[in-house]
Amino acid sequence: MEFGKFRTMQFPREVYVGHSVLETVVQVVNTNLRNGSVMIVTGEKTKDLAGKEVKRLLEQSKLDTNLIRTGAADEDNLETVIEESRYAGAGIIVGVGGGSKIDLGKRAAYELNIPLISVPTSPSHDGIASPRASIKRNGCTLSEDAIMPVAIIADTSVMVKAPFKYLQSGAADVISNETAILDWKLANRLHAEDFSTSAAALSQYASRELIEKAHMILPGVEESVWLVTKQILASGTAMAIASSSRPASGSEHLLAHALQQSSPGTSIHGEQCAMGSVVSMFLHGGDWQSLVNTYSKFGLSIKAKDYSITDTIMINALRTAHAIRPERYTILGESDLSYAVAERALEVTGII
Numbered sequence: 001m002e003f004g005k006f007r008t009m010q011f012p013r014e015v016y017v018g019h020s021v022l023e024t025v026v027q028v029v030n031t032n033l034r035n036g037s038v039m040i041v042t043g044e045k046t047k048d049l050a051g052k053e054v055k056r057l058l059e060q061s062k063l064d065t066n067l068i069r070t071g072a073a074d075e076d077n078l079e080t081v082i083e084e085s086r087y088a089g090a091g092i093i094v095g096v097g098g099g100s101k102i103d104l105g106k107r108a109a110y111e112l113n114i115p116l117i118s119v120p121t122s123p124s125h126d127g128i129a130s131p132r133a134s135i136k137r138n139g140c141t142l143s144e145d146a147i148m149p150v151a152i153i154a155d156t157s158v159m160v161k162a163p164f165k166y167l168q169s170g171a172a173d174v175i176s177n178e179t180a181i182l183d184w185k186l187a188n189r190l191h192a193e194d195f196s197t198s199a200a201a202l203s204q205y206a207s208r209e210l211i212e213k214a215h216m217i218l219p220g221v222e223e224s225v226w227l228v229t230k231q232i233l234a235s236g237t238a239m240a241i242a243s244s245s246r247p248a249s250g251s252e253h254l255l256a257h258a259l260q261q262s263s264p265g266t267s268i269h270g271e272q273c274a275m276g277s278v279v280s281m282f283l284h285g286g287d288w289q290s291l292v293n294t295y296s297k298f299g300l301s302i303k304a305k306d307y308s309i310t311d312t313i314m315i316n317a318l319r320t321a322h323a324i325r326p327e328r329y330t331i332l333g334e335s336d337l338s339y340a341v342a343e344r345a346l347e348v349t350g351i352i
């Protein structure tokens with residue numbers, strides 16, 4: 001058979017991670033801005049954490065800079081960001097925030113065909129380094145195509161000020177690569193889905209690093225932020241190699257998305273992924289207990305009641321999660337799990 005394989009990969013051009021790297025934003029903007037002004041997309045709290053400082057640095061070096069304070073990553077806010085950026089003649093967007101602001105920036109930059117710089121203010125999930133954005137449309141949050149950040153500026157001295165739950169969440173998002181890879185291998189075996197050994201190896205390296213060093217994930221310690229952020233970036237690179245979120249998103253993420261829909265505001269992404277990875281590991285027949293132990297080392301609960309999620313919501317989320325993204329084949333299969341099976345899996349693992 002004739003050789004016909006091909007792959008496209010997109011990577012950030014520059015990554016700055018560590019203590020006080022925020023000031024590199026001037027140089028990074030100057031390298032990547034071809035024409036037009038700079039639009040900073042930030043939030044109410046993240047403006048004070050870093051947004052204002054980014055604006056001051058850029059203005060100091062005489063760059064025409066605008067700032068928009070926005071809210072959740074939904075359709076309306078996205079429209080506003082796009083309109084204001086267009087009106088201001090933005091030639092580049094700097095997303096400064098935890099997750100939703102970067103998602104809005106990423107999708108707006110994609111639609112406006114301009115570059116985006118990602119400046120995370122918390123290490124809460126791996127979206128800070130991926131070309132996908134979670135946007136809520138008609139009450140449903142789905143992952144959409146967006147732009148790969150041209151640069152990432154992850155300042156650990158800024159991120160350490162974010163509440164500890166965001167660091168726990170970011171760590172869990174990476175650790176849950178364990179089940180994402182099992183699902184990917186399953187889809188490769190059963191559905192002949194393309195599998196990248198190098199992407200899976202890197203994704204697993206990231207999760208294993210954090211599993212091994214879980215006891216070093218501590219509140220208020222900048223080195224802990226460094227530890228987790230490095231592996232978030234490695235996870236992002238694995239997704240870039242695969243040109244897909246597959247290496248870092250399987251059944252645990254389907255459950256996370258289902259919970260996001262059925263009980264919004266109760267828990268954050270990584271907390272949902274942690275619960276998802278434990279039950280998914282159980283369904284795969286793997287060592288789910290050691291995942292529970294790992295999460296407990298940095299104080300992350302996998303009990304639904306600790307997030308005020310009722311047993312019924314949890315059971316139904318697990319039963320129906322497969323339908324969120326039917327093209328993503330996982331251990332959850334292609335039809336609803338029975339109530340009894342879902343209930344048992346969640347009870348055995350101690351989630352409910």
Ligand SMILES: [Zn+2]
Nearest residue numbers: 125126173269
């Ligand atoms: Zn995730």
